[in-house]
Amino acid sequence: MSTALEATVDRSDEPRPSAAASSPASPLVRMLRAPDGPLTSELLLEPGRFGLGLVPARLAPDATTQMACGFCSTGCGLTVHLKDGVAVNLTPTPEYPVNLGMACPKGWEALSVLRALDRATTPLARDRNGKLAPVDWPTALALFCSRMKDIQRQHGPHSIAFISTGQIATEEMAFLGSLGKFGMGLLHGDGNTRQCMATSVVSYKQSFGFDAPPYTYADFEESDVIVLIGSNLCVAHPILWQRVCRNPHDPTIIVVDPRRTETAMAATIHVPLAAKSDLVLLYGLAHLLIREGWIDRDFIAASTQGFDAFAAHVAEYAPERVAAATGIDEATLLRVARAIGEGKRVSLWWTMGVNQSYEGVRTAQAIINLALMTGNIGRPGTGANSITGQCNAMGSRLFSNTTNLLGGHDFANPAHREKVAGILGISADVVPDKPSWAYDQIVEGVLAGKIRGLWVIATNPAHSWINQNMLRDVLSRLDFLVVQDMYHTTETAERADLMLPAAAWGEKDGTFINSERRIGVLKKVGRAPGEALSDFSIFRLIAEYWGCGAMFSRWTSPAAVFDLLKQLSRGQPCDITGVRDYAMLDERGGVQWPCPEGMTEPESERRLFADGCFYHGDGRAKFVFDQPAPMPEAPSEQFPLLLLTGRGTAAQWHTQTRTAKSDVLRALYPAEVYVEINPADARALEIKPNQHVVVESQRGKLKAKAFVTHGVQRGHVFIPMHYEAVNRLTLAHFDPHSRQPSYKNCAVRVRDVAPNDTDL
Numbered sequence: 222m223s224t225a226l227e228a229t230v231d232r233s234d235e236p237r238p239s240a241a242a243s244s245p246a247s248p249l250v251r252m253l254r255a256p257d258g259p260l261t262s263e264l265l266l267e268p269g270r271f272g273l274g275l276v277p278a279r280l281a282p283d284a285t286t287q288m289a290c291g292f293c294s295t296g297c298g299l300t301v302h303l304k305d306g307v308a309v310n311l312t313p314t315p316e317y318p319v320n321l322g323m324a325c326p327k328g329w330e331a332l333s334v335l336r337a338l339d340r341a342t343t344p345l346a347r348d349r350n351g352k353l354a355p356v357d358w359p360t361a362l363a364l365f366c367s368r369m370k371d372i373q374r375q376h377g378p379h380s381i382a383f384i385s386t387g388q389i390a391t392e393e394m395a396f397l398g399s400l401g402k403f404g405m406g407l408l409h410g411d412g413n414t415r416q417c418m419a420t421s422v423v424s425y426k427q428s429f430g431f432d433a434p435p436y437t438y439a440d441f442e443e444s445d446v447i448v449l450i451g452s453n454l455c456v457a458h459p460i461l462w463q464r465v466c467r468n469p470h471d472p473t474i475i476v477v478d479p480r481r482t483e484t485a486m487a488a489t490i491h492v493p494l495a496a497k498s499d500l501v502l503l504y505g506l507a508h509l510l511i512r513e514g515w516i517d518r519d520f521i522a523a524s525t526q527g528f529d530a531f532a533a534h535v536a537e538y539a540p541e542r543v544a545a546a547t548g549i550d551e552a553t554l555l556r557v558a559r560a561i562g563e564g565k566r567v568s569l570w571w572t573m574g575v576n577q578s579y580e581g582v583r584t585a586q587a588i589i590n591l592a593l594m595t596g597n598i599g600r601p602g603t604g605a606n607s608i609t610g611q612c613n614a615m616g617s618r619l620f621s622n623t624t625n626l627l628g629g630h631d632f633a634n635p636a637h638r639e640k641v642a643g644i645l646g647i648s649a650d651v652v653p654d655k656p657s658w659a660y661d662q663i664v665e666g667v668l669a670g671k672i673r674g675l676w677v678i679a680t681n682p683a684h685s686w687i688n689q690n691m692l693r694d695v696l697s698r699l700d701f702l703v704v705q706d707m708y709h710t711t712e713t714a715e716r717a718d719l720m721l722p723a724a725a726w727g728e729k730d731g732t733f734i735n736s737e738r739r740i741g742v743l744k745k746v747g748r749a750p751g752e753a754l755s756d757f758s759i760f761r762l763i764a765e766y767w768g769c770g771a772m773f774s775r776w777t778s779p780a781a782v783f784d785l786l787k788q789l790s791r792g793q794p795c796d797i798t799g800v801r802d803y804a805m806l807d808e809r810g811g812v813q814w815p816c817p818e819g820m821t822e823p824e825s826e827r828r829l830f831a832d833g834c835f836y837h838g839d840g841r842a843k844f845v846f847d848q849p850a851p852m853p854e855a856p857s858e859q860f861p862l863l864l865l866t867g868r869g870t871a872a873q874w875h876t877q878t879r880t881a882k883s884d885v886l887r888a889l890y891p892a893e894v895y896v897e898i899n900p901a902d903a904r905a906l907e908i909k910p911n912q913h914v915v916v917e918s919q920r921g922k923l924k925a926k927a928f929v930t931h932g933v934q935r936g937h938v939f940i941p942m943h944y945e946a947v948n949r950l951t952l953a954h955f956d957p958h959s960r961q962p963s964y965k966n967c968a969v970r971v972r973d974v975a976p977n978d979t980d981l
């Protein structure tokens with residue numbers, strides 16, 4: 222017998238048998254009771270399949286199985302080894318086309334972070350004393366719905382919002398975005414991908430007509446010139462750096478980064494430009510390429526529009542002006558231009574040094590322009606290539622229903638709304654006709670009293686959002702804060718009114734999309750601890766308790782939702798109707814989009830634009846450009862140093878909720894927050910190596926250990942983002958087109974610790 226109730230819950234998230242299967246009054250059994258429906262015993266578990274530790278579902282007791290890594294966007298394949306039904310180890314998958322048998326320390330340690338003692342095992346709600354105390358799922362779900370609905374009744378449907386992530390399965394993101402916008406009637410939901418990828422999204426959309434990173438990782442091996450701009454591959458994407466190392470063409474590697482990073486040290490040419498002078502540098506390179514005739518006139522004529530205006534624009538960027546603005550001498554400028562101009566297969570790659578900037582979109586487009594004008598796109602070893610960050614940032618860009626309507630559609634387009642509504646079997650009236658506010662606008666909305674309830678899923682804003690003083694004030698103003706996380710100890714979870722315990726990577730099914738558009742599978746190889754449920758199941762239950770379960774009656778499992786996503790993608794550049802099912806992804810080592818119906822044997826490595834045709838109506842890519850903007854908070858007499866932030870080591874992941882739980886990883890990075898400072902600045906400030914110092918901006922201060930190094934230029938300091946205090950200092954300012962935070966520039970001073978620094 223199949224019931225609505227059965228459809229509500231993902232059976233693979235069964236509770237411990239001792240707690241649930243034996244006693245009908247136990248929390249999980251009660252949880253499975255729909256608000257007003259009967260409980261069917263079909264939902265009870267298959268007893269005897271559980272033991273201690275990690276427990277596989279649907280797998281033989283001593284099987285091995287392969288899946289995509291749940292940390293970074295490289296999307297390595299990892300083989301999980303089970304013994305007596307327990308996942309005991311993992312190794313990088315040799316035949317997976319991404320990593321070819323390699324993994325970085327985070328990947329190797331992916332299982333151990335699941336076993337941490339601070340895993341959230343039961344919902345928690347604030348009690349009368351203001352303490353977070355365990356409650357059962359029915360109570361938590363009822364509380365979620367009653368509080369959120371109360372807020373909506375008092376302040377309107379758009380007074381509740383969500384902030385989500387690039388780190389849950391695509392099926393889960395789509396569920397959340399659809400539940401929130403179609404089911405709960407809210408308008409504003411954004412994700413941490415705003416902190417990370419919004420700039421790439423907007424620049425690709427404007428330049429190519431769709432958010433489409435064109436490359437495949439094999440391009441790292443096929444280039445004769447590789448240009449990395451604001452991208453520290455060795456630390457942030459170590460396996461992609463390994464792919465560079467496999468390049469047999471002895472490539473010229475150019476690294477554009479104000480810091481002398483691990484990647485810069487390995488480069489042929491390091492371009493240590495003044496921070497945030499990239500736009501001038503890139504226009505200067507375009508100027509030289511045109512001046513020297515190193516451009517592809519045929520490609521420009523056949524496949525682009527706007528080149529003449531762009532050429533006129535960059536005519537103003539003669540080498541003298543560019544050298545003065547960037548600090549890079551004219552000879553180096555010419556050397557870089559020559560490498561790009563004379564290279565046969567030039568690939569240009571960028572990451573957060575570009576995206577996290579108050580002029581990130583135009584900078585990314587200046588990179589795209591270099592590829593277009595030299596015809597370096599659509600061929601092996603070429604491309605204007607944004608590298609994503611989180612394991613499923615690409616999934617979030619296309620399927621989270623936040624900025625884009627599901628499947629890369631447009632909320633403002635009535636035909637798109639009809640199409641999506643038709644596929645989902647819902648009324649087009651419930652599909653909003655505009656996109657959500659961006660993350661920063663949601664934050665401002667709380668300040669303005671317009672947003673009163675916030676649901677935070679798989680992100681830790683109380684560490685990662687820019688300018689913490691403001692953010693923490695904002696969180697404290699909410700009437701109701703819900704945090705859904707795998708740990709109950711995150712800075713954000715500790716501030717929650719309601720905490721929902723989530724299963725993690727390895728404890729649930731679904732798919733991720735990596736940087737090169739490859740869809741990879743994730744699998745349940747163990748059971749989440751206690752009563753934690755997959756995000757998918759949580760969304761399913763909330764839909765039921767909210768009263769919109771019928772709208773999601775076909776959203777029964779991740780696999781069922783994957784089928785819906787396929788239909789939603791039909792006819793789009795990201796068409797995946799040809800992906801049969803998860804098994805096909807498994808068999809083929811993932812599949813890159815597009816994979817339209819009929820493509821039953823997609824090649825393992827595919828790039829876009831081989832035909833020189835882009836997604837704009839006229840098939841042409843656009844040259845987009847603008848005047849450089851002044852730095853909003855330049856160093857001053859009071860705050861004479863510029864703070865850069867970013868990734869510290871390959872063993873640290875973001876706000877460290879996961880990586881700090883592994884003994885192995887903890888041994889690979891400094892426990893204490895440190896600040897990199899140039900020896901000349903240290904000398905001038907009389908700061909000794911390893912001395913404790915105070916770093917302060919206009920907004921806040923922190924105590925750090927001084928790491929005196931030539932890795933940073935004079936006038937710059939660097940603090941890794943992994944330490945909680947770093948965003949006390951940062952300045953909340955944003956790219957005007959993408960609204961991505963500009964995390965990598967604010968003015969600070971460094972001084973000795975004073976006796977009255979007791980608050981640090």
Ligand SMILES: Nc1nc2c(c(=O)[nH]1)N[C@H]1C(S)=C(S)[C@@H](COP(=O)(O)OP(=O)(O)OC[C@H]3O[C@@H](n4cnc5c(=O)[nH]c(N)nc54)[C@H](O)[C@@H]3O)O[C@H]1N2
Nearest residue numbers: 451452453457496497572573574610611867868871874875
């Ligand atoms: N180990 C590890 N790997 C990760 C992550 C992690 O937390 N840990 N996070 C993942 C995520 S989500 C992301 S988004 C990626 C980020 O990957 P990356 O972008 O490579 O990492 P970042 O260190 O943030 O920034 C890259 C570089 O930008 C430089 N930079 C700063 N200002 C400027 C500038 O004005 N111009 C230029 N050209 N460069 C500048 C910094 O010095 C830094 O070296 O990493 C992913 N991989």
Ligand SMILES: Nc1nc2c(c(=O)[nH]1)N[C@H]1C(S)=C(S)[C@@H](COP(=O)(O)OP(=O)(O)OC[C@H]3O[C@@H](n4cnc5c(=O)[nH]c(N)nc54)[C@H](O)[C@@H]3O)O[C@H]1N2
Nearest residue numbers: 417679680681685705706707723866867875876878942964
């Ligand atoms: N100063 C500075 N700040 C930065 C940056 C910078 O360069 N400098 N970089 C920015 C960038 S690019 C990014 S991407 C952000 C990242 O910022 P965050 O997204 O805040 O960082 P994470 O630590 O990855 O947070 C993910 C959260 O999800 C939880 N989690 C993991 N898996 C699951 C799951 O399956 N389900 C649920 N429900 N929860 C899960 C983790 O425990 C963790 O609390 O930081 C940004 N902040």
Ligand code: SF4
Nearest residue numbers: 290292293297325328
């Ligand atoms: S490089 Fe990224 S995807 Fe590969 S193992 Fe490391 S964290 Fe995982």
Ligand SMILES: [Mo]
Nearest residue numbers: 416417610611
């Ligand atoms: Mo990111």
